[in-house]
Amino acid sequence: xxxxxxxxxxxxxxxxxxxxxxxxxxxxxxxxxxxxxxxxxxxxxxxxxxxxxxxxxxxxxxxxxxxxxxxxxxxxxxxxxxxxxxxxxxxxxxxxxxxxxxxxxxxxxxxxxxxxxxxxxxxxxxxxxxxxxxxxxxxxxxxxxxxxxxxxxxxxxxxxxxxxxxxxxxxxxxxxxxxxxxxxxxxxxxxxxxxxxxxxxxxxxxxxxxxxxxxxxxxxxxxxxxxxxxxxxxxxxxxxxxxxxxxxxxxxxxxxxxxxxxxxxxxxxxxxxxxxxxxxxxxxxxxxxxxxxxxxxxxxxxxxxxxxxxxxxxxxxxxxxxxxxxxxxxxxxxxxxxxxxxxxxxxxxxxxxxxxxxxxxxxxxxxxxxxxxxxxxxxxxxxxxxxxxxxxxxxxxxxxxxxxxxxxxxxxxxxxxxxxxxxxxxxxxxxxxxxxxxxxxxxxxxxxxxxxxxxxxxxxxxxxxxxxxxxxxxxxxxxxxxxxxxxxxxxxxxxxxxxxxx
Amino acid sequence: xxxxxxxxxxxxxxxxxxxxxxxxxxxxxxxxxxxxxxxxxxxxxxxxxxxxxxxxxxxxxxxxxxxxxxxxxxxxxxxxxxxxxxxxxxxxxxxxxxxxxxxxxxxxxxxxxxxxxxxxxxxxxxxxxxxxxxxxxxxxxxxxxxxxxxxxxxxxxxxxxxxxxxxxxxxxxxxxxxxxxxxxxxxxxxxxxxxxxxxxxxxxxxxxxxxxxxxxxxxxxxxxxxxxxxxxxxxxxxxxxxxxxxxxxxxxxxxxxxxxxxxxxxxxxxxxxxxxxxxxxxxxxxxxxxxxxxxxxxxxxxxxxxxxxxxxxxxxxxxxxxxxxxxxxxxxxxxx
Numbered sequence: 148x149x150x151x152x153x154x155x156x157x158x159x160x161x162x163x164x165x166x167x168x169x170x171x172x173x174x175x176x177x178x179x180x181x182x183x184x185x186x187x188x189x190x191x192x193x194x195x196x197x198x199x200x201x202x203x204x205x206x207x208x209x210x211x212x213x214x215x216x217x218x219x220x221x222x223x224x225x226x227x228x229x230x231x232x233x234x235x236x237x238x239x240x241x242x243x244x245x246x247x248x249x250x251x252x253x254x255x256x257x258x259x260x261x262x263x264x265x266x267x268x269x270x271x272x273x274x275x276x277x278x279x280x281x282x283x284x285x286x287x288x289x290x291x292x293x294x295x296x297x298x299x300x301x302x303x304x305x306x307x308x309x310x311x312x313x314x315x316x317x318x319x320x321x322x323x324x325x326x327x328x329x330x331x332x333x334x335x336x337x338x339x340x341x342x343x344x345x346x347x348x349x350x351x352x353x354x355x356x357x358x359x360x361x362x363x364x365x366x367x368x369x370x371x372x373x374x375x376x377x378x379x380x381x382x383x384x385x386x387x388x389x390x391x392x393x394x395x396x397x398x399x400x401x402x403x404x405x406x407x408x409x410x411x412x413x414x415x416x417x418x419x420x421x422x423x424x425x426x427x428x429x430x431x432x433x434x435x436x437x438x439x440x441x442x443x444x445x446x447x448x449x450x451x452x453x454x455x456x457x458x459x460x461x462x463x464x465x466x467x468x469x470x471x472x473x474x475x476x477x478x479x480x481x482x483x484x485x486x487x488x489x490x491x492x493x494x495x496x497x498x499x500x501x502x503x504x505x506x507x508x509x510x511x512x513x514x515x516x517x518x519x520x521x522x523x524x525x526x527x528x529x530x531x532x533x534x535x536x537x538x539x540x541x542x543x544x545x546x547x548x549x550x551x552x553x554x555x556x557x558x559x560x561x562x563x564x565x566x567x568x569x570x571x572x573x574x575x576x577x578x579x580x581x582x583x584x585x586x587x588x589x590x591x592x593x594x595x596x597x598x599x600x601x602x603x604x605x606x607x608x609x610x611x612x613x614x615x616x617x618x619x620x621x622x623x624x625x626x627x628x629x630x631x632x633x634x635x636x637x638x639x640x641x642x643x644x645x646x647x648x649x
Numbered sequence: 650x651x652x653x654x655x656x657x658x659x660x661x662x663x664x665x666x667x668x669x670x671x672x673x674x675x676x677x678x679x680x681x682x683x684x685x686x687x688x689x690x691x692x693x694x695x696x697x698x699x700x701x702x703x704x705x706x707x708x709x710x711x712x713x714x715x716x717x718x719x720x721x722x723x724x725x726x727x728x729x730x731x732x733x734x735x736x737x738x739x740x741x742x743x744x745x746x747x748x749x750x751x752x753x754x755x756x757x758x759x760x761x762x763x764x765x766x767x768x769x770x771x772x773x774x775x776x777x778x779x780x781x782x783x784x785x786x787x788x789x790x791x792x793x794x795x796x797x798x799x800x801x802x803x804x805x806x807x808x809x810x811x812x813x814x815x816x817x818x819x820x821x822x823x824x825x826x827x828x829x830x831x832x833x834x835x836x837x838x839x840x841x842x843x844x845x846x847x848x849x850x851x852x853x854x855x856x857x858x859x860x861x862x863x864x865x866x867x868x869x870x871x872x873x874x875x876x877x878x879x880x881x882x883x884x885x886x887x888x889x890x891x892x893x894x895x896x897x898x899x900x901x902x903x904x905x906x907x908x909x910x911x912x913x914x915x916x917x918x919x920x921x922x923x924x925x926x927x928x929x930x931x932x933x934x935x936x937x938x939x940x941x942x943x944x945x946x947x948x949x950x951x952x953x954x955x956x957x958x959x960x961x962x963x964x965x966x967x968x969x970x971x972x973x974x975x976x977x978x979x980x981x982x983x984x985x
Binding site for chain 1: 841842843846847849850852853854856857858859860861862863864916920921
């Protein structure tokens with residue numbers, strides 16, 4: 148294919164986007180040429196999805212611009228991007244469950260008959276034609292509610308195709324599709340490229356990237372690493388560029404002799420989410436659950452803690468089997484979960500620091516059923532001191548703290564229960580580097596005190612620095628169990644992307 | 650992929666059951682009541698029933714437009730009261746005003762109230778429940794301070810206008826014909842026009858609606874204006890039907906309106922339901938009222954029956970949602 152075209156169809160030029168203090172994307176530029184499929188790869192949190200949302204018009208870039216045919220994309224949101232011929236297939240399907248499949252495909256672009264009426268017959272026929280092109284059979288008149296994830300994804304793809312887009316952006320479109328469906332999708336994408344459209348393809352599956360795309364852009368930590376023709380690269384090179392960091396000694400892991408098995412999970416299965424998950428965590432051990440976003444890690448720990456139900460398997464704490472779907476039983480047997488989204492699940496943002504910190508132990512702190520203000524304050528102050536929470540007054544609303552200090556309050560809340568098993572989901576997401584190290588020190592010390600720690604983390608350096616053992620998940624299954632010595636950035640990434648374990 | 654057709658068939662049957670179910674309930678109710686007292690189906694009695702339902706139907710249809718987009722308008726009772734009083738005031742001070750002009754002015758005033766609701770909901774980013782709870786009191790307050798205890802009587806208004814509430818065409822009350830026209834127009838619009846479908850999309854999944862480039866704010870705003878206008882029309886019809894208007898007209902009717910929509914199959918969290926269903930719901934609630942009276946059942950029971958119906962409607966909603974969720978789980982395991 149002609150690689151050195153003069154003018155790209157679409158150009159991302161110097162785009163930066165921050166959310167609060169966190170820079171999601173910094174100074175990213177790359178071109179999309181008509182007739183080419185272009186891959187965008189990077190670790191979780193590298194900024195790929197932010198780029199997608201900028202292209203879709205959902206986010207307006209802080210600096211820089213998106214140019215289509217040399218014209219800057221207006222700031223009128225998704226409608227402007229659509230008008231410029233950009234169609235986006237999002238990672239998470241964005242369907243209207245109450246409406247029919249055909250309506251989902253043509254929302255806002257329904258074929259019209261006389262007097263501006265929607266021509267339902269034409270709409271249905273068009274939908275059937277689109278599905279024929281994709282080689283699938285979905286009844287266009289059924290409601291979208293109840294469609295499998297794969298079928299939802301196919302409807303999304305049909306939606307994007309129906310708009311005759313010149314630029315098609317696909318954020319991990321194949322994650323839920325079967326091999327045959329992927330092949331059909333690729334055939335359609337190649338046909339679109341043949342007609343001069345540009346495709347941006349985001350995927351963690353390198354075999355797909357290498358078979359479909361002509362060019363690949365690598366992102367890391369919100370920045371651009373490189374854009375090269377695929378033919379000039381190998382999978383190894385791409386993985387190295389995605390990771391490309393030194394594992395610093397930021398994480399002072401204390402060496403601990405592991406004790407007895409405290410948490411044991413066997414054959415845990417939740418249909419369509421994860422399957423046959425088995426592992427154990429010993430006292431004093433830190434086990435990391437690594438993998439890409441959507442691999443099912445958070446779902447596994449939620450099931451272990453009893454928030455979500457599971458269909459098969461068992462969870463034992465110190466030999467005792469936990470009942471399915473009962474967080475209260477889990478807490479009673481000494482399990483604590485620090486959730487991924489602390490604002491929504493971990494804290495009551497409007498309450499004070501002390502109230503939040505003592506929320507899990509109201510009983511021991513109350514006398515005759517009433518909460519004694521003094522006991523509560525004393526307990527909160529003690530934990531704030533041990534975790535070095537930076538606060539003005541303990542009575543301040545917790546929402547005023549920085550992200551890192553909020554996370555410490557969540558930790559305090561659970562540590563106060565004296566857990567035997569601590570499950571932390573993304574313990575350092577959105578936290579500055581200094582506080583990160585403190586959280587790591589804390590986890591490490593807890594392990595040294597004999598707590599069994601199960602840590603879900605998307606940050607490879609954190610996983611490699613902290614964990615005694617690394618379990619890697621890929622699409623709902625554990626694909627590798629690596630010892631501290633075996634775990635390297637490459638071996639974890641390979642297992643996480645479903646390549647053969649090294 | 651086989652077997653999908655039968656699943657769809659089940660869903661369809663269930664779906665159509667939502668509206669045909671109300672018809673069945675309505676027919677049963679009328680039958681039972683008629684067996685007890687045959688007069689219940691006399692032309693005069695049916696006319697009274699339709700007259701009684703017309704205003705609630707107009708309000709419920711307007712409410713449907715708002716509820717479908719996952720909002721709610723609690724101020725409709727106050728808008729009705731304000732417009733009814735304004736119409737009475739206008740016609741008693743200028744009796745020469747043609748009826749059509751009075752109707753248009755009433756609808757216009759209602760639409761203005763809708764604009765206030767729509768702007769507040771769009772600007773404040775506060776749930777419509779709270780906003781319209783506020784305007785419920787605000788509009789009623791305006792009504793009271795304007796009326797200052799004054800009551801407008803039928804004798805103050807021109808006969809031609811009051812005829813709107815009593816005339817019939819081929820035995821059918823004009824009021825009922827107006828209500829039916831509103832139902833058909835709104836039902837047709839919601840089903841067949843892009844902007845109508847977009848209201849369903851917004852109510853079904855607001856985030857996805859935004860990503861699809863639907864002008865969510867504008868559509869929601871418009872839905873409030875339509876709802877306000879229909880409440881305005883209901884206000885004019887109220888003045889014509891009862892002839893006597895003071896500042897308390899329509900107090901508390903908003904909950905009946907929401908109840909009618911919910912019983913009629915309009916999902917309170919948006920995305921599904923139809924104007925036809927809401928109208929049937931309003932008709933059913935009105936019929937319950939008069940048949941319980943005919944059956945000489947303690948009127949206090951009436952409220953309990955309405956409550957039971959609402960719970961049954963919500964229970965059915967929930968059942969459908971759970972079934973759909975189970976189907977989804979089963980299906981995705983087959984793909985994994």
